[in-house]
Structures are given as C-alpha cells and as structure tokens.
Amino acid sequence: LSGVSVYAAHQTRKKEIQLYFALMRDVLLGDNKKARHARATKGATNIGGGGERSETSSGIRALSSGKPPSGMEASEKSLAATKVKTNKSSSKAAAVDQTFLRRLKFLMRIVVPSWHSEEAFLLFVQSMALVSRSYISLRMAETGGAGLRAVMERDWLSGAVVLTDFFISGVAAAAVNSALKYMTNSITTCFRERLTLHVHDAYLSHRAYYKAAVLRYGDLDNADQRVAEDLNQFCYTISDLYARTFKPLLDVVLSTSRMSQTMGYSGLLTLYVYFGLSGAIVRAFSPPFGEYIAQTQKREGDFRRTHSRLIQHAEEVAFLDGSAREKAILNGALRELTTWSHFYYYLQFKQGIIDQYALKYFASMIGWPVLAVPFMLSNRDLSASEIAARYKENDTLIKSASGSIGDLMLVYKKLQRLAGFTARVTELIESVDSIQVEPSNVEVAAEGDDGIHFENVTVHAPDGRLLVQDLTLSVNPGESVFITGANGAGKTSIFRVLAGLWRATSGKVIRPSHGLATTDDGDAAIFYVPQRPYLVSGTL
Numbered sequence: 376l377s378g379v380s381v382y383a384a385h386q387t388r389k390k391e392i393q394l395y396f397a398l399m400r401d402v403l404l405g406d407n408k409k410a411r412h413a414r415a416t417k418g419a420t421n422i423g424g425g426g427e428r429s430e431t432s433s434g435i436r437a438l439s440s441g442k443p444p445s446g447m448e449a450s451e452k453s454l455a456a457t458k459v460k461t462n463k464s465s466s467k468a469a470a471v472d473q474t475f476l477r478r479l480k481f482l483m484r485i486v487v488p489s490w491h492s493e494e495a496f497l498l499f500v501q502s503m504a505l506v507s508r509s510y511i512s513l514r515m516a517e518t519g520g521a522g523l524r525a526v527m528e529r530d531w532l533s534g535a536v537v538l539t540d541f542f543i544s545g546v547a548a549a550a551v552n553s554a555l556k557y558m559t560n561s562i563t564t565c566f567r568e569r570l571t572l573h574v575h576d577a578y579l580s581h582r583a584y585y586k587a588a589v590l591r592y593g594d595l596d597n598a599d600q601r602v603a604e605d606l607n608q609f610c611y612t613i614s615d616l617y618a619r620t621f622k623p624l625l626d627v628v629l630s631t632s633r634m635s636q637t638m639g640y641s642g643l644l645t646l647y648v649y650f651g652l653s654g655a656i657v658r659a660f661s662p663p664f665g666e667y668i669a670q671t672q673k674r675e676g677d678f679r680r681t682h683s684r685l686i687q688h689a690e691e692v693a694f695l696d697g698s699a700r701e702k703a704i705l706n707g708a709l710r711e712l713t714t715w716s717h718f719y720y721y722l723q724f725k726q727g728i729i730d731q732y733a734l735k736y737f738a739s740m741i742g743w744p745v746l747a748v749p750f751m752l753s754n755r756d757l758s759a760s761e762i763a764a765r766y767k768e769n770d771t772l773i774k775s776a777s778g779s780i781g782d783l784m785l786v787y788k789k790l791q792r793l794a795g796f797t798a799r800v801t802e803l804i805e806s807v808d809s810i811q812v813e814p815s816n817v818e819v820a821a822e823g824d825d826g827i828h829f830e831n832v833t834v835h836a837p838d839g840r841l842l843v844q845d846l847t848l849s850v851n852p853g854e855s856v857f858i859t860g861a862n863g864a865g866k867t868s869i870f871r872v873l874a875g876l877w878r879a880t881s882g883k884v885i886r887p888s889h890g891l892a893t894t895d896d897g898d899a900a901i902f903y904v905p906q907r908p909y910l911v912s913g914t915l
Contacts, residue, residue: 389714389717391714392714392717392718392721395714395715395718396718471665471787471790471791471794475665475790475794475797475798478797478798478801479613479793479797481801482570482609482797482800482801483613485569485570485573486565486566486569486570486610486613488569493565494562494565494566494569497558497561497562497565498562498617500558501555501558501559501562501617501618502621504551504554504555504558505555505618505621505622505625506625507547507551508548508551508552508555508622509622509625509626509629510629511544511547511548511551512548512626513629514540514544515541515544515545515548515771516771518537518540518541518544519767519771520764520765520766520767520771521533521537521540521764522534522537522538522541523760523763523764523767524760524761524763524764525537527759527760527763527764528760555618558618559611559614559615559618562610562614563607563610563611563614563615564610566610566613566614567606567607567610570606570609570610570800571602571606573804574602574606574803574804574807577804577807577808578598578602578807581810582875582876583807583810584598585876586810587806587807587810589837590837590877591837592806592809592810593805593806593807593809593810594806595802595803595806595807596673596676596677597673597676597677597679597680598803599676599679599680599683600672600675600676600679600680601676601799601800601802601803602803604672604675604676605672605796605799605800605803606800606803608672608796609793609796609797609799609800612789612792612793612796613793615789616786616789616790616793619786619789620786653733654787656733657729657730657733658787660729661726661787661788661791662722662726663791664722664723664726664788664791664792664795665790665791665792665793665794665795665798666794666795667719667722667795668791668792668794668795668796669795669796669798669799670715670719671715671716671719671795672795672796672799673799674708674711674712674715674716675712677708677711677712678705678708678709678711678712681704681705681708682705685701685705730788817872817873817875817884817885817886818883818884818885818886819885819886819887820885820886820887824885824887825851825852825887826849826850826851826852826885826887827849827850827873827884827885827886827887828848828849828850828883828884828885829846829847829848829849829869829882829883829884830847830882830883830884830885831845831846831847831881831882831883832845832846832847832869832872832879832881832882832883832884833845833846833879833880833881833882834846834865834868834869834872834877834879834880835880836868837877842863842864842865842868843865843868843869845882846869846882852887867906870903872884873886874903
C-alpha cells in the first residue's frame, strides 16, 4: 500500500496531470456558480435533459483539444486553449441523463428490431438462465445449512443426502454459469453484427464516408475507431449490464424472502436502507466517468490513426527520410494518451477505495449484527444443531444479498461506462445521418450531345477558398484536353465537381447523354484515374 501511495503521489505531481485537475476544478466551480444562479432565478432552461451538465462535461471533453505538453509553458498554452474551447463547445457530453436514455433507446431499437428476432430470443433464454442460477444459489445455501446440521447431529445418512444434493447442484450451477457466459457473448456478437450493418449502410451510402473523412461533414473524428472498437465495446457493455443487473436484483428478492422466515424484515430493512443511502452518497461524489471513458476512447483513436497514417504513407516517408518527424508525432500521441490514462486511473483508484469500503466492508460491519441479533434474542425452542443450520443458511444468504445489493449500487459505474460508449456510437450514427443527400450539379446533355461542358462554373474548397471562377469549357468527343496549373489551383477540383464529389458554387456542368451509366446516387459513371492507385479486391 505504501508503494501504491508513493507511485500515485509521483504521478499526480506531474505538471501535465495537475493541469487536468486544475481544469476539472475550474469547470466544476463554474458549474456550481451556474447552478446557484439557476436556482435563484428559477429561469434556467434545460435542453435535452442536461443543459448545465452539458457545459460541465463539455469542459471535461475539451481536454482532448490540447496537444501533449512538453513543458510548463506548452501546458499552460494547452490549458488556455482548452478553456476557450470549453465556452464554445455545444456538443452533448456523455452522462447518465435523459439524453443517454434517449440515445440508448434509439440504439436498442436497432439491435433488437422486434420481439421475434434472434436477439429477443437470446435475451429471453438468458433471462431464464439467470432465474435458474438464482434458484440454484438459494438451493446451495439451504444445502450448506443442512450439511452443518448433519455434522452436528452426526447423521451419516443426512450427510450423504446433502453431499449428493450439493453434487447435483454444482453440476447444474457449472452448466448454467457457462451458458450465461455463452449467452452474453452470443448477444454481444448479434448486437454488433446488426448495429455494424446499420452503420455500414449509412456510412457507405451517398458517399458519406468521403464527406465525413475529407469534407469533414458532421465533424466526425476517428470513424474507424468508433466502428471497429467503440461499437463492439457498447454491445458487450449493454449485454453484460443486463446480466449483472437482473440476477443481483432477483437474488435480493429471493434471499430476502427466505431470510425473513427466520430473521424478520426489520433488520434487513436497516441493512438495505444503509445501502441506499451510501450508494446515493457515493454517486453524488463520483466524477463523470462516462465522459472520461469517451475521452479515453477518443485518445485511443487518435493514437491508432497516427499509426495508420504512417502505414498509409510508408513509402513517401521512406523516400523523404521523415522517420524522425513521424516518431515525434507518434510519441506525442502516445504521451497524450498515457498522461490522460494516468489521470483517469488515479481517479478510479480514489473512487474505488470509497466504493469498496462503503458498499462492502462497512456494510459487513452492519450486516453481522443484523444476522446475529435475531438469533441471540430468539425465544424459540430450537436445538443447537437447528440454530447452527439456520445461522449458516442465513449467513450465506445475507452475504449473497449484500453482495448483490453492492453490485446494484455499483451499476452506476457500468452505466457511466455504457454512457461513454453510447455517446461515441450515437455520435457516429448522427454524424453520418446528418450528411444530407445534395442534388448533383451535373446535368445530362441533350439528345445527340456527347460532350462534357462547364458553363460559368465557380468552385470553392471546403474551407471556403476560391479555386475556380467562371470556368467555361467544352470537351467534345475525340478531343483531348490537358489542364495545367500550379499546386492548389483547382485542377483536381474540376474533376471532383464533374464526379459529383463536390458541388459547384455556381454554374452548370453537363455530361454526355449516351455511353455513360448512372450510379445509384444519380451521378455520371465516368471512369476516373485518381492520383493515388486504388486496387479493390474483386470487381467494381
């Protein structure tokens, strides 16, 4: 423990991590002032179920805008830029609120399209397996008490019956536990397949992939990370959360019903009230881990993208001997990722101490008197073996119930984790869906006209720069035209407009009426030779 404390102190003394703490304090203090002002005026509006929370979490999200600081001066500049971005940020942060529930409902409609789908059947089977596992746990607790009674009474026959019962229950428990794991993995796989197919349909329609990656429509970052990793993590988290919520809840109900026959409800109510109060306090002081998880995934995506970029341009980097610069870029992305990870895991470490003590160890201090006092005050005429057997059974049940309640109290952590992945996946879908299908500037020529015509065409780059102004050009069949110009003059942009990748700001583009097919998007299927080779597996 001393070693852990020394290491944590060493990490948190680093200037980069201290800046994260400073920004977090500034954001939280600013949020408290806004909350007090809202309560005083009673006029604050809450858009999307989390207006004030959005600004707070957006401030935390803005940490991602800074580059990994190499010194105090660079860190201060990064922090200053982050604070400016905080005030301008308008995107909804990842938090367990109304927006999260709306997003989750939207995604669940995709992964479970109907009650007779494969996913719905798997969820039903998993539910039945969870019920079976809870009853097996209850049966094994009763068997433990019966075994202790047989030992105290030295009853060999009862001991053999108990041992046989335990053997059968153990086999059933092993099979059900394995089935639960199999069901969770199967549900994750089915969810991932259906959700990924939905994303692929939208992402690869109307050239949305091009508009998102090149034209920056939808302001989408790291689409590959979101599709390949974040989507899978969302599916696993949601399928695992269902099992880890349904079973503990059922265990509490069954164990409480069984224990009440011996102990009554008063002591158990005291224990459950403690769990409720401690859980509320723990949640109140918990950092916004949902947003932190989203930020962790963003940094993972940035680091992954830098390596993908190196692979994509490996030959160019080798020709120009750019390995030193690429190494600096990779190390910078790694530094930002590891610095954030140290900050995030330190907060998890502190919160874990509170969670473990409040919901496990201090709860055990309360649970033991709740279990023991009813037996000490009981006036029922019971033999020593019967008392020991019931105490043993109730001890097992109260441990099971307390552990289940603790798991339920910690569901907020899993919800925060789910909120982070839900935000990442939903932002992906919303960004792709926001890319509107624009009508093409390219028109079909009149009958008998097989030329390509540009009439007073003006083209602007996506960043607003003027590239081509009032271009008028005709290319008739059999003619060859060679377009020259300086770099960035707009030569390729003319062909982008002709292909329908970009829209001309003004003017008209006409393509031949014969000899050319039309794509599903309504654009002319003219064959282009791109600047970089494109070799597809299969045929176009």
